[in-house]
Amino acid sequence: MPVKFTSEQNAFREAISEFAERECGTMEQRHKLTAEGTEPTNMDIMRKLGELGWTGVSVPEEYGGAGGTVVDQTIFLEGIAKGMIPAAGFGTTAIVQGAYERHGTEEQKQNILGGICEGNVEAIVMSEPGAGSDVGSLTCKADKVDGGYVINGQKTWCSNAPIASNILTIVRTDNDGPKHEGITMLGVPAGTEGMEIHPIPTLAGPHEVNDVFFTDCFVPDTSLLGEEGKGWMQLMTGLNSERIILSGMYLGIAQRAFDDTLSYVKEREQFGKPIGTFQALKHRIADMATELECLRLLIYDIAQAIDEDPNRVFAKEASMAKLKSTEVAKQISLEGMQMMGGYGYALEYDMEKHVRAGLVGTIFAGTSEIQREIIGATLGL
Numbered sequence: 188m189p190v191k192f193t194s195e196q197n198a199f200r201e202a203i204s205e206f207a208e209r210e211c212g213t214m215e216q217r218h219k220l221t222a223e224g225t226e227p228t229n230m231d232i233m234r235k236l237g238e239l240g241w242t243g244v245s246v247p248e249e250y251g252g253a254g255g256t257v258v259d260q261t262i263f264l265e266g267i268a269k270g271m272i273p274a275a276g277f278g279t280t281a282i283v284q285g286a287y288e289r290h291g292t293e294e295q296k297q298n299i300l301g302g303i304c305e306g307n308v309e310a311i312v313m314s315e316p317g318a319g320s321d322v323g324s325l326t327c328k329a330d331k332v333d334g335g336y337v338i339n340g341q342k343t344w345c346s347n348a349p350i351a352s353n354i355l356t357i358v359r360t361d362n363d364g365p366k367h368e369g370i371t372m373l374g375v376p377a378g379t380e381g382m383e384i385h386p387i388p389t390l391a392g393p394h395e396v397n398d399v400f401f402t403d404c405f406v407p408d409t410s411l412l413g414e415e416g417k418g419w420m421q422l423m424t425g426l427n428s429e430r431i432i433l434s435g436m437y438l439g440i441a442q443r444a445f446d447d448t449l450s451y452v453k454e455r456e457q458f459g460k461p462i463g464t465f466q467a468l469k470h471r472i473a474d475m476a477t478e479l480e481c482l483r484l485l486i487y488d489i490a491q492a493i494d495e496d497p498n499r500v501f502a503k504e505a506s507m508a509k510l511k512s513t514e515v516a517k518q519i520s521l522e523g524m525q526m527m528g529g530y531g532y533a534l535e536y537d538m539e540k541h542v543r544a545g546l547v548g549t550i551f552a553g554t555s556e557i558q559r560e561i562i563g564a565t566l567g568l
């Protein structure tokens with residue numbers, strides 16, 4: 188494999204694979220841990236990953252983490268997805284981790300980052316019914332009152348809301364001026380009075396994403412993350428991290444879909460030989476392997492570049508990673524399903540799960556069209 192990992196990183200990769208094999212290596216184990224495949228995150232597994240020091244792999248040591256790099260965190264995200272470890276909640280957690288590392292007060296870091304090291308799940312919500320791709324048009328508002336803020340409005344599509352310790356909620360605190368000004372980040376702890384979570388059933392299950400309603404929901408001043416009114420800039424500085432986190436997960440999904448396809452086409456025989464030896468399949472598998480290798484190089488190259496220059500915004504590269512990883516995962520899983528024939532479509536195999544994961548990756552956290560818009564803009568178009 189051309190990507191060069193250190194010996195510690197290789198040992199980490201192996202340890203994640205062994206964990207996956209031991210804890211959720213069989214379909215039966217995975218069904219048990221995920222309520223028959225309907226719960227993408229199992230909190231006992233999250234706690235185990237916390238005890239191993241892995242959920243805090245890139246959290247600074249002073250907050251209880253291992254002080255690792257973006258590459259280390261990407262290895263973990265890839266490993267979770269490839270191993271089908273029911274810890275999908277680590278994705279939004281890692282995004283929130285980045286936001287608190289960049290903008291949190293000392294007390295917030297101790298609390299949020301410390302909790303992440305123990306396996307807490309964190310959620311973040313920007314989207315609203317009327318503010319999807321155009322997230323800057325959000326209207327859910329927070330009014331400044333004595334000692335804190337009062338939030339009113341609706342958020343939607345919040346991943347992991349029911350299991351999150353806090354929901355980092357992006358609100359409007361000022362309506363005057365351009366739409367990207369007056370946006371603020373507030374951390375709302377689970378169970379806060381005035382916050383209601385309603386699940387939105389999707390192809391991934393009944394609770395994966397959620398509406399979040401705020402009615403006169405009071406949060407204290409200490410909930411403010413960073414500066415009031417500077418939420419948009421704070422979101423933008425987190426784009427490197429958010430997009431590389433998702434890319435790591437989608438690399439893992441793509442790799443698993445590929446591995447499952449390859450082992451199936453080697454085993455399944457028709458017309459007296461393994462179906463993978465038919466040129467029609469073999470050439471497509473060669474293309475899939477090539478795409479996967481390109482994707483791996485792209486993602487780890489960008490992760491390494493971020494480690495070398497953490498304050499630089501890699502807008503083009505991060506969008507390329509998000510675009511490529513999710514499109515490749517979708518392509519490989521759909522090809523895998525086709526190559527497995529009827530069995531790819533059956534619940535008895537994992538391929539249909541890879542397809543469902545692959546389908547949504549190009550939609551959330553900025554659709555593929557939006558990533559292309561960003562890449563085009565960086566090219567002066």
Ligand SMILES: Cc1cc2nc3c(=O)[nH]c(=O)nc-3n(C[C@H](O)[C@H](O)[C@H](O)COP(=O)(O)OP(=O)(O)OC[C@H]3O[C@@H](n4cnc5c(N)ncnc54)[C@H](O)[C@@H]3O)c2cc1C
Binds near residue numbers: 319
């Ligand atoms: C499973 C899932 C999990 C999610 N988790 C979260 C979460 O945790 N937190 C959160 O805040 N949000 C989350 N989201 C929301 C997600 O980020 C939005 O769905 C996404 O940004 C798209 O917004 P939309 O669904 O409103 O689509 P729209 O913005 O209405 O877009 C519809 C279509 O129009 C296209 N389009 C829109 N504008 C343009 C343009 N300028 N140029 C070209 N094409 C355009 C889009 O690409 C898309 O194909 C999640 C969504 C899903 C499905």
